[in-house]
Amino acid sequence: MRMRPHSIRTQLVTLLLVPSLSLAHRWMYSTYSSVNDALRLIRAVGMYRYYGTVPGQ
16 A cells, blocks of 8 residues: 655645744744843832832842
8 A cells, every 4th residue: 555645735834834833932932031021120120119229139
């Protein structure tokens, strides 16, 4: 019994899907990291204004 070869469309989707998912994952991680750092900085500024210093220093 002989297997049918995959169509060109299936091969292209497979070849493009893996790098695209990897790129999307890296983009989401870097966005999360940047936004998280920005929010921490905003909270630190608010604490400095309220307490006169950043707690832990």
